[in-house]
Amino acid sequence: MNALSRFFSRLEGPQTLGRGPGFWIGFLVVLAGACAYPLFSDGYTVGNTVYFFTWIFMALGLCLIWGYGGALSFGQTAFFGIAGYSYGILTINFGAAYGFTFVALLIAIGIAALFAALLGYFLFFGRISGVFLGIVTLSVTLVLERFMAQTAGPEWKIGAARLNGFNGMSNMPPLTVPWPGGDIVLFPDVQLYYVVLGLLVLVYLGLRILVNSPFGNVLVAIRENPERAEMLGYDIRKYQLGTFVIGAALAGLSGVLYTSWGQYITPSSMGMTAAALPIVWVAVGGRSDLTTTLVGTLTVLAVFQALTIHGSQYALVVMGIMLVLTVLLAPRGLIYALARLIARPFTKRQPGDA
Amino acid sequence: MDVGTLAFSALYQFGDAFAFLVLSACGLAVIFGMMGVINLAHGEFIMCGAYVTVSAAHAGVPLPLAILIGALVSAAVGALVEILIIRHLYDRPLDTIVATWGLSLIFTQGTLIVLGSTMAGVGTPFGSFTVGDYSYSLYRLVLCGMAVLVIAGLYALFNWTRFGVMARATIQVPHMAAALGIDTRLVYSLTFALGAGLAGLAGGLYAPTMTLVPTMGTTFIMEAFVTVVVGGADVFLGTAPAAAVLAVVKATMTSWYGQLAGQIGLLIAVIVVIRVLPRGISGFLLRERA
Numbered sequence: 001m002n003a004l005s006r007f008f009s010r011l012e013g014p015q016t017l018g019r020g021p022g023f024w025i026g027f028l029v030v031l032a033g034a035c036a037y038p039l040f041s042d043g044y045t046v047g048n049t050v051y052f053f054t055w056i057f058m059a060l061g062l063c064l065i066w067g068y069g070g071a072l073s074f075g076q077t078a079f080f081g082i083a084g085y086s087y088g089i090l091t092i093n094f095g096a097a098y099g100f101t102f103v104a105l106l107i108a109i110g111i112a113a114l115f116a117a118l119l120g121y122f123l124f125f126g127r128i129s130g131v132f133l134g135i136v137t138l139s140v141t142l143v144l145e146r147f148m149a150q151t152a153g154p155e156w157k158i159g160a161a162r163l164n165g166f167n168g169m170s171n172m173p174p175l176t177v178p179w180p181g182g183d184i185v186l187f188p189d190v191q192l193y194y195v196v197l198g199l200l201v202l203v204y205l206g207l208r209i210l211v212n213s214p215f216g217n218v219l220v221a222i223r224e225n226p227e228r229a230e231m232l233g234y235d236i237r238k239y240q241l242g243t244f245v246i247g248a249a250l251a252g253l254s255g256v257l258y259t260s261w262g263q264y265i266t267p268s269s270m271g272m273t274a275a276a277l278p279i280v281w282v283a284v285g286g287r288s289d290l291t292t293t294l295v296g297t298l299t300v301l302a303v304f305q306a307l308t309i310h311g312s313q314y315a316l317v318v319m320g321i322m323l324v325l326t327v328l329l330a331p332r333g334l335i336y337a338l339a340r341l342i343a344r345p346f347t348k349r350q351p352g353d354a
Numbered sequence: 355m356d357v358g359t360l361a362f363s364a365l366y367q368f369g370d371a372f373a374f375l376v377l378s379a380c381g382l383a384v385i386f387g388m389m390g391v392i393n394l395a396h397g398e399f400i401m402c403g404a405y406v407t408v409s410a411a412h413a414g415v416p417l418p419l420a421i422l423i424g425a426l427v428s429a430a431v432g433a434l435v436e437i438l439i440i441r442h443l444y445d446r447p448l449d450t451i452v453a454t455w456g457l458s459l460i461f462t463q464g465t466l467i468v469l470g471s472t473m474a475g476v477g478t479p480f481g482s483f484t485v486g487d488y489s490y491s492l493y494r495l496v497l498c499g500m501a502v503l504v505i506a507g508l509y510a511l512f513n514w515t516r517f518g519v520m521a522r523a524t525i526q527v528p529h530m531a532a533a534l535g536i537d538t539r540l541v542y543s544l545t546f547a548l549g550a551g552l553a554g555l556a557g558g559l560y561a562p563t564m565t566l567v568p569t570m571g572t573t574f575i576m577e578a579f580v581t582v583v584v585g586g587a588d589v590f591l592g593t594a595p596a597a598a599v600l601a602v603v604k605a606t607m608t609s610w611y612g613q614l615a616g617q618i619g620l621l622i623a624v625i626v627v628i629r630v631l632p633r634g635i636s637g638f639l640l641r642e643r644a
Contacts, residue, residue, distance in 0.1 A: 072448050119625070126629040131392040134451050135579040136624065138394075142576045143621050150614055272572050273462075276455050283452055316463040323456030327449045328442060 011205060013212030015068065015220055017289045017339055034197055038190045046193050047261075052301045053196045054257040059281045059297040060207055060290060061250030067287030068211055069243040070223030071129065075119070075137030076251040076278050078144050081270035083112040083252030084259040085148070085163075088172040093159035096173035096185075105175065105256045112252030113245050120244040124237045129226070141275050148267035168266030175260045186260070196257060203250065207290055210246075219243060273316065277304075280323050286333025296335040362485050367609055370494050371616075372601035373501040376594065377559060378574040379581035380504055381552035383593040386582055388525050388545045390447055391440065394454040396553055396578055397571020398461035403428045403554025404561035404570060405465070411476045417562070424558035425551045432550020436543045444542070458571070465568040473566040497559055504552065505594050512589075521545055576617065577604075580624045586634020595635050599623075 012019040018027075038046045058076050065073045086108035094100050119140060123133055152165025163169060175192070177184040186192040210216055221229040222236045230236050259265045268274060285296015300322070307315035330337045382396045393399075407424035411417055435457065443450045480492035512518035523531040524541045532538045556574065564570065581600060585592030600620055607619035631638045 072451065122625045122629045128628050131386075131390075131447055131451055132583055132628070134448070135392055135394075136583060136628065139576045139579050139621055139624070142572065143617050146614060146617065272569070272575075273459065276459055279452060279455060313463055313467050317460050317467070320456040320459030320463070323459070324439060324453050327453040327456070328439065331446065331449060 010212065011208045013216075015211040015216050016208055017291050017336075017343070031201065035194075038193055043189045046190055047187075048305075050193050050196050051258075051261060052298055053193075053200055054254055054261055055278075055281070055301060056200060056254075056294055056297050057203060057257070058251040058254035058278050059285075059293055060203060061247035061254075062278050062282045063287055063290055063293040064207060064211070064250070065243055065247035066282060067289065067293065068216065068219050068223060069240060071124075071240055071244065072131075072134040073137045073244065073247065074134050074275055074279070075141050076247070077270045077275040078137070078141040079112040079116055079248040079251040080255035080258070081144060081148065081265065081267070082115055082255070083108040084255035084265035084269070085169065086111045087256045087259050088169040088265055089158045089161045091172045092161040092169070096176040097178075099176065099178040101173060101175045101260070102177075105253075105260075108256050109249050109252040112255065113249040116245045116248030117241065120241045120248075124240045124244065127237070138275065141270055142272065145267045145270040145272075148270070166267060168264055168268075170264035172259060172263055174263060175257075192261070199253070199257075203253075204290065204294065211290065215239070215242075276323075277319070280319050284322055284326050284334050286336025286339070288332060289336060289339075292333055292335040292339055295339075296333060299335065359485050359487070363488060364605070364609075366490055366494070367605040368601050369498040371604040371608070372597055373494070373498040374560075375577055375581045375597035375600055375604070376501040376505065377497070377556040379578040379585070379593055379597065380508065380589065381549040381554075381556065382578045383582050383585060383589045384508070384552060385546055385549035387587045387589050387592070388521060388549075389444070389542060390587075391444075391450045391546075392447075392454070392582075393546075393549065394451055394575075395435070395457040395461060396454075396549075397573075397575035398458050399428045399432060399550045399553035399571075400557035400560075400574050401461070401465065401568065401571040402431055403557030404564075404566060405469070405473065405557075406554070407558035407561045408473060408476055408566055412474070417476070417479060421555065421558035421561075424561070425555040428554020428557070429547040429551030432553075433543055433547040435550070436546035440546060441539065441542070462568050462571070469568070471567065475564070475566050476562050478562045493562065500559055501597075504555070505590070509590055517541075517544065577620065580620045583624050584627050584634055586631075586636035586638075588636035588640065591639045592634050592636030595639075599635075 008024065012023075018024075037049070041049075058080055062073065062076050065071055087104050090104035090107060091101055094104070119137070123136060128136065148163065148168075149166045151163035152167070154162070156163040156165070161169065173185075175186040175195070177186065184191060186195060211219070218229065218234050218239055221232070222234070222239055226236055255265070258269070281297040281300045282293050284300050285294070286292030300319075304315055304319065307318055326334055378400065381399065382393060385391055385393050385396075403421075403424040405424075406427045407417075407420045410420035410423045415423065439453055439457070440450060443453060478491060478493050480496065482489045482491050484490070512522060520531070520536050521541050521544075523534070524536060524538045528538055531541075557570075560574075564573070581593060581596050584600060585594075585596030600623060603619045603623050604616040608616035627634075
């Protein structure tokens with residue numbers, strides 16, 4: 001029991017909303033509901049829910065970089081795309097046998113993280129911050145999109161994998177679990193749902209531990225005042241770079257899951273519109289907290305899809321309006337504002353609460 | 355081919371790249387340099403200018419006048435955006451980026467819904483001329499001249515007019531300027547409108563040379579970003595020299611490996627430059643002078 005309570009105490013702290021048995025009982029209820037959900041639903045709807053889940057990793061990564069680290073990265077979709085393409089190239093060349101798809105997943109995330117480390121080195125060690133960081137990362141994303149869009153010719157291939165320019169790559173094998181008596185192929189259905197749900201819980205809890213650890217506290221100190229954090233003896237460049245790489249790896253995880261979910265990846269998944277969407281999810285949800293980001297991302301995605309059914313053109317306009325209104329009226333996020341409103345009667349104000 | 359024609363060809367390509375960089379960046383640079391705000395809807399103001407210009411030209415207005423109308427309409431839209439949104443976010447520069455990105459989504463998709471996926475353009479005026487074995491578009495030379503004219507015009511505006519003096523005072527010490535009776539809110543509105551108008555001008559000038567689609571702003575925006583990042587906060591000591599340096603990179607890479615190589619070259623240049631000169635060329639020059 002003691003070990004369990006020690007574990008829970010690492011999951012909560014000043015950097016995250018939600019503490020105490022009440023919150024965790026609620027968390028377990030939601031988790032149980034999520035586990036039971038496929039029993040009450042059909043394969044198609046479950047596959048669609050997995051589609052929502054794949055994006056959350058990227059949103060959580062952006063939440064870490066932007067909400068906790070205070071560095072606005074517009075390049076999340078670049079890492080998403082790099083990992084997605086890497087996964088496609090690796091699995092088309094080496095197949096899906098012996099659980100190679102999961103090795104490819106790790107390698108693809110590694111490539112995205114490596115690219116982020118390289119880019120982040122120039123940015124953070126050049127002490128680029130604020131608005132410039134945003135526009136440089138966005139420029140990188142746009143150029144990467146244009147580069148991938150012009151790889152249509154037959155000369156653009158890596159091994160057996162054609163890059164196919166604007167149309168993108170397709171027909172890579174989905175994630176496959178090696179199993180005695182026939183591999184389990186994770187098509188967008190119930191099996192994939194449980195794998196992704198498991199990953200999601202793991203990442204969510206892991207990030208909670210991270211932001212409440214000394215690393216997370218320093219990160220928030222940097223967000224609040226970089227000079228002060230530096231005067232206290234922290235090398236802020238290393239902390240920012242570390243955060244950037246973790247965020248990029250999470251975006252890469254999203255990219256791989258998305259690619260294996262639909263068995264395709266196109267350059268437009270990195271473009272200007274695609275790059276704006278993670279910002280919308282995180283800003284509307286509430287960038288300064290992991291839980292509100294998670295809830296916000298799911299909510300916005302659901303709204304977006306509901307609108308898309310009635311006309312995808314209008315959905316993007318609504319996203320834009322939502323973003324502008326959030327920034328003007330609820331700068332800390334709609335879900336965040338809502339969460340504080342709900343939580344107010346139940347919590348004693350603690351010193352340090354805003 | 356003799357040395358003269360080769361030199362002309364290189365100069366022409368440099369001038370073309372220089373004009374593109376200056377014209378696409380100056381609106382962004384004015385707003386950033388004066389207000390510290392990065393306007394992510396910059397590309398959409400360019401698109402707005404191009405669409406209005408072409409619509410006016412289709413209605414029978416002569417092209418130069420049509421371009422002017424395009425710039426003015428963009429400026430008016432810019433003023434409206436400033437009053438409705440940007441004004442409330444001056445103390446939160448990161449949020450301004452996010453809000454203007456929202457605007458960019460709204461404008462791009464709104465144009466797509468209202469005007470459809472493409473619009474009939476107007477032909478490139480003035481025809482072409484030949485030097486040596488190659489023929490060149492005369493209009494590109496006009497664009498090059500316009501780029502120089504815009505820089506000169508901005509210099510005159512900020513140094514020799516009453517508005518320029520008030521704007522610079524507002525930028526340096528806002529509360530002092532306000533105490534001296536300058537309406538700083540009006541100055542900010544006008545500056546933002548000026549930046550949007552310059553974007554519209556760029557759109558109008560380039561409208562005859564490209565296809566009109568709602569996403570055309572994206573074509574300009576990366577070059578504009580790169581120029582402003584390399585240039586830093588000053589339009590004259592930053593944007594112009596940055597455009598000159600980057601034009602060499604872009605023209606060289608483009609003539610070797612094509613359009614995309616030019617963009618990749620720009621991107622690598624900017625990443626290296628920010629590592630060496632984090633505050634851009636103008637930051638470097640101003641520190642040297644001080």
